[in-house]
Amino acid sequence: MTDAILQVDNLMMRFGGIKALNDVSLKVERGSVTSLIGPNGAGKTTVFNCLTGFYRASGGRIQLNANQRSTDVIQVLGEKIHPSDWINPTQLGSRVWYKMFGGAHLVNRAGLARTFQNIRLFREMSVIENLLVAQHMLVNRNLLAGVFNTRGYRAAENLALDRAFYWLEMVDLVPTVNRLAGTLSYGQQRRLEIARAMCTQPELICLDEPAAGLNPVETDALSAILHRLRADHRISVLLIEHDMPMVMSISDHIVVLDHGDVIAQGTPQHIRHDPRVIAAYLGVDDEEDAHG
């Protein structure tokens, strides 16, 4: 029996006349590293945007099984009211509720965090401030507790600091703690993005091209971090990445997208030899490499 932390069925996304996602079904097994690969414009980032609530999918189903509950991601983002809701008051109430109070924050609270293809740190804030801001949902936000600096408020702040230092250590950035995020090297900024996402305590982390622009040493350090996330913290990872050696070495499962459709999925070994994947994406050189 499978234990999927994420199950995506028949996901569709249209932008006017453009069909960015046609019919995407995939799943991420709990504790696995799953990679989403494909040529430029295949729809990979659009999948991430639908999963994390940046886009509202045009159709399909996204189920996240984390934090000991199952979350219907499309529902919590706030769906349109359907005509049939008027004869089903519970359904109508739920849709109105999520239309008013739903959004991407609920997806994060349900256990999913992400990083971005173009780094989106607060560049003018220090490293530690970036990590504390990420935790504002988790700490006590009671105004009076803050004004009177109550014991509960201080305890929550200390916990946030402990969590920030824990993940800083994990990504090897403790010495940079007071530097402005914008002054870090590119590789350090990528690692800080991962630490910031981890501070929200997700069970599934979606990483959009984390190795882009990294040198080979930094890419190896990143692979080691992903290994540790899975082995030591049982975090599930969904990865978009063009660095094929990294994808092939780190993934348990690979999903290949092309023109908004899943054209293949399976183990790295299986994907490496799939003729459709070679034709659409990997190309002859990679096939020769694989055989060589």
Ligand SMILES: Nc1ncnc2c1ncn2[C@@H]1O[C@H](COP(=O)(O)OP(=O)(O)OP(=O)(O)O)[C@@H](O)[C@H]1O
């Ligand atoms: N907000 C948008 N408005 C209109 N079209 C969009 C939008 N976002 C994505 N698209 C289109 O959807 C298709 C898929 O884009 P997407 O960025 O998901 O591809 P990708 O596989 O992530 O590519 P890359 O590897 O280059 O990042 C493209 O044709 C793109 O132009």
